[in-house]
Amino acid sequence: MRSSNIKETIALQLENGAAYLLALIWMLPLIYAFWSAFHPSEYATRFDLFAPLTLDNFREAWSRAPFARYFLNTFILVSIILCAQFILCTLAAYAFARFEFPGKSLAFGLVLLQLMIMPEVLIVENYVTMSQIGLVDSIVGIGLPYMASAFGIFLLRQTFKTIPKELEEAAKVEGCGPFQILWKVYVPLARPTYVAFGLVSVSYHWNNFLWPLVITNSVTTRPLTVGLAIFGAPESGVDWSIITAGTLLAVAPLLVAFLLFQRQFVQSFMHAGIK
C-alpha cells in the first residue's frame, strides 16, 4: 500500500518535472527575446546579471518602421478573417452535420481535401485570382483565400454532430426554423469550439508571413510580420537586440491576451478536443 503510494508520488513528480522542462524549452526563445530586447546590444549574447537595462531597442525598432499602422493592419486583417470564418464555417458545418442533400459526401470530401494542401503551394494561383478581381495590395485580398477554412468547417461539423438531436427537436416543437435552431441551439453549445478555433485562427494569421508579403505592396496594407522582416538581414546577419525588440512589440498583444484569458483558452481546448 505504502510503497505504491510512494511510487505514485514519484511518478507524479517525474511527470511534473518533465512538464516544467518542456515548458522551459518552449519558453527559452521568449526568455532570450526579453533578455536581448531590454539590454544594450553588447549584451545580446552574453549573460551578465547586472547588465544595464534599456528601452533604446524598442525606441529604435519603433522608429524604423511604421509599427502603429502595421498593428492596425494586422488587427483589421485578423478580425475580418475571423468574422468571415465564423459565418462561413458555421453555415457550412451546419449543412454538413444536419441536412441531407445530393452530393453531400463528395462536397465534404472536397473540403477535407483542402486540409491536405499547404496554402504555400497555391501562392501563385491565389495571386492570379486576387489580381483578376482587383484585390492585390488590399487587406481583404490577404484574407480572402483563408476565409472558407476547411479546418473550421470540419471542427464545427464534428461538434454539431455531438449535440443531441433531441434538443433540435425540442426547439422545433417550440416553433424554431432552421436558422433559429442554429442560432439558439447549436452555436451556444459549440462555444468552446469557437473559442479554440478562434485562437488558432488569430494566431495563425497574426503570424502568417509569406502570403501577405507577396500580395501586399504598401505600408497601408502590410501586416506586422512583413513590416518586421526589414530587420532580418540575410546578407549581413541580424542585429539581435533590435529584432527581438521588434518581435516583442509584434507578439505583445497576443501574449497579453493569452495570459489574461489563459484559463478560458485551456478549457476550450479540452472541450473542443484539439490538443
Added chain:
Amino acid sequence: MLTKLKHHAGKWTLAAALGLGMASSASAVDLTMYYPVAVGGPLTKVVDGMVEDFEKANPDINVNAIYAGNYNDARIKALAALQSGEPAQTSVMFSIDIYELIEQGAIVPYDDVVETEEEKAWLNSFYPALMENGKTQGKTWGIPFQRSTIVMYYNKDAFREAGLDPENPPATWDELVEAGKKLTKKNGDTVEQWGAMIPSTGYPYWMFGALAMQNGQTLMNSEGNETYFNAPATIEALQYWQDLGNKHGIMPSGTIEWATLRQNFLEGKTAMMWHSTGNLTAVKNDASFDFGVAMLPAQKRRGTPTGGGNFYIFEKSSPEERKAAIKLIRFLTEPERTAEWSIGTGYLGTGPDAYATPELTQYVKDFPPAAVARDQLEFATAELSTFQNGRVRKLLDDAIQSVLIGDKTPAEALDSAQKQADRLLKNYR
C-alpha cells in the same frame, strides 16, 4: 456580325483616344520596381529617397518602389506578379537567380533594350567580376546593384595581445592556421577566444566558393549547366575547412551560425571572421576595439565569390517601359549614388568611376578597409549559380555541413553531391 464590328470600332476609338491622351501628357510611364533588403537597418528609406530623387529629375516617369522581403521572397513575389499580369517592369533580385529567370522567360537581356552608344558603353562601365553573374549565353541580363564579396575581419587588439603584427594579417592558408593557433585562447577546456570563424549556415556554398577558388578551382561553368563539386581541388578545400576545426582547433568544430557571427566577432569570441563586406558599416559602428579588414588568404591564389543583387528587366513590359526602366537603373547606378550606397552599407561601389567620386575617395582615405573588397575584385569569381539553382545549391550546402559535423568525409559527400547535381543538370547540356 454587327456587334463584332461595333466592338472593333469601340476598340479603335479607345486606342485612338489613348494615343492622343498619351501624346498630350508627354507619355507618362508608370514603373513598378521590387527590391529586397538584404542588409539590416533603415535601408528601405535610402532606396525610397533615391527613387524620389529620380522622380523629381524625371517627372514623366512614376516609380512605385516596393520592398519585397529577402531575395527568396522577392523572387516569389516578382514571379507571382508576372504570372498574373500585374505590372512589374524591373526588380533587384539575387544575382544567382539569373538562370531560373531566363528559363522562366521572365527577363530580357539588356543588349536588346539599350540603343545608343552611350547606353552600350554604360553596360561596360562595371567591374567585370561583378558582371560574371549577370552574363550568360553571350548576353547581359543583370546590372550590379547591391554587390559584395567575402572579406576577413580581424581584431587588431587581439593580434597585438597574441604578439602578431596587426598590420600584417594572414595572407595564406598556412599563415591563417599559424595565426589562428596563437589567437586561440583557452581557459582550461573552454575556449575564450577562437582564432577564426567561417560561417557554415545560411550560405555555406558561398564561403566554400572562396575556399575552392583559393585552391584554384571554380564550382561551375559559365553556362550554368555543369558543376565541379568533386574535383580534387574542391575536395582539398573542404578538407582544409574541416581541418580548421578538427585538426588545428582554431575554429569551433561543427557548424557556425551565419546570423550570430557578427555579434560573436564584436564580443571578441573570435579574433577573425569571414563575412560579407555588406557588414562593414555595421561592424564599424559597433566595434569597441581596433579592427582591420583583409582580403581572404590564398592557397594557390587569392579568391572570393561575389555576391548580392542585380537589376533585371522583365520581359512583360512595353518598349516605353523598358526605356524608362533603363533610365531608372542608370540613375540608381550612377557613380554618385553608388558611392552614397556603398558608404551607407559597405556594399561595393559597382564601377571604377564610383571610387573616383570625391565622396568615396575621401571615405576610402579616412577608412581604408572600405577599399579591401574593391581591391579583392581582381581575384573574384562568380557566385555559385546554375540551372535548378535552389536544388543544386542545397546539394552543396548539405555536403558541406555533413562534413563539418563529421558525418562524412569530404570525398564521399562531394562525390554524392556531384552525382546528384549531374542528374539535375543533364537536361540543360
